Amino acid sequence: MERREIAVIGGGLAGTATALALARAGFDTVLVAPDAPADRRSTALIGRSVAFLSDLGIFEALGSKAEPLAVMRLIDDTRRLLRAPTVEFRASEIGLSAFGYNVLNSDLLAALKAQAADAPQLERRDTAARSYRIEGERAVVELADGGSLAVDLVVAADGRRSPMREAAGIGLREWSYPQSAIVLNFGHRIDHRSISTEFHTRSGPFTQVPLPGRHSSLVWVEEPKLAELYAELAPEKLSRMIEDRMQSILGEVTVEEPIQRFPLSGASVDRFTGDRLALVGEAAHVFPPIGAQGLNLGLRDCEDIVRLACESRDDPGARVTLLRYDASRRSDVRSRTIGVDLLNRSLLADFLPSQMARSVGLGAMRALPLLRQFAMREGLSPGAGLTGIPRSLRERIGRHET
Helix, strand or coil: CEECCEEEECCCHHHHHHHHHHHHCCCCEEEECCCCCCCCCEEEEECHHHHHHHHCCHHHHHHHHCEEECEEEEEECCCCCCCCCCEEEEHHHHCCCCCEEEEEHHHHHHHHHHHHHCCCCEEEECCCEEEEEEECCEEEEEECCCCEEEECEEEECCCCCCHHHHHHCCCEEEEEEEEEEEEEEEEECCCCCCEEEEEEECCEEEEEEEECCCEEEEEEEECHHHHHHHHCCCHHHHHHHHHHHCCCCCCCEEEEEEEEEEEEEEEEECCCEECCEEECHHHCEECCCCCCCHHHHHHHHHHHHHHHHHHCCCCCCCHHHHHHHHHHHHHHHHHHHHHHHHHHHHHHCCCHHHHHHHHHHHHHHHHCHHHHHHHHHHHHCCCHHHHCHHHHHHHHHHHHHC
């Protein structure tokens, strides 16, 4: 049995980022993960995720493969009686050049793996973890290749069906939505100008997010039977349909394969920790692809467990450290879960007061700069909306004085 400080289980984006950050912080770290399959989806990295990955040197490695998100535009395409006005959120309004960056998951993982390969405190084991148990003051991880690791802390980033979570006896609550998502990338004739456009339809969001060049990613939420039908269309026909749904704002569209489709669902855990174990990423929470929450929350998990481990360097898996981690993640994840759920359900609701509330809310954000700035800051980082109010007031007063 090998003695190490920390074992990170799972070689996806959250797991690799956590292992790299822990090794850079000086912990003797083992990343236990077989190679992950190629993933052509993209992720919009916003707020603290950008700072966290920048500190790891990831954006320098990505270079031109990351596309800035300068403007986020919401268009009500529900065609209901009460429709919300179009609202544009501009990063420049809160003093930023971009809210974040959109990048292909495959490019992001490649950059993380390249940095991890050069980290002296990090070793990768190309095998799976079967289970874990507590022996005395250590956690013991049993590996599929027959080996075992005795560690102070296990970080489980092994996905929504996490064997580590199951071994720790942590409960999982799952739910589903009456929708499916079509996910793909596409080329287009007109430059997107770093603008992301989200059409709110009666079946859910239809969201275009810019990629480098004249390319974008698309998350199209639809009724399951229609999603199945659309995903099986010939690429030329699907391209014309997407152009029509986007009101031709990007001109002619050319769909790029693969085209993926999956049912919308969510999940949350009873607790984020077990004995000498912390859950991160989809082992701890699952989000539908709405509102760019999934990986961004996962990276905030990574950031928090690394910070707390550094504050408890002699024993990063100590009970008090894990209690602090549980508390730090609980409010963030729950607030984002509620927000995404309410947004999605508000689009599905035919109840007139729900439509009115949504229309009034978006109308207020369009009309009131302070409210719009609050929403933008809060969307980037929990709590930043309130702390940013004094700055917004000073800026408005300064403009009036000049």
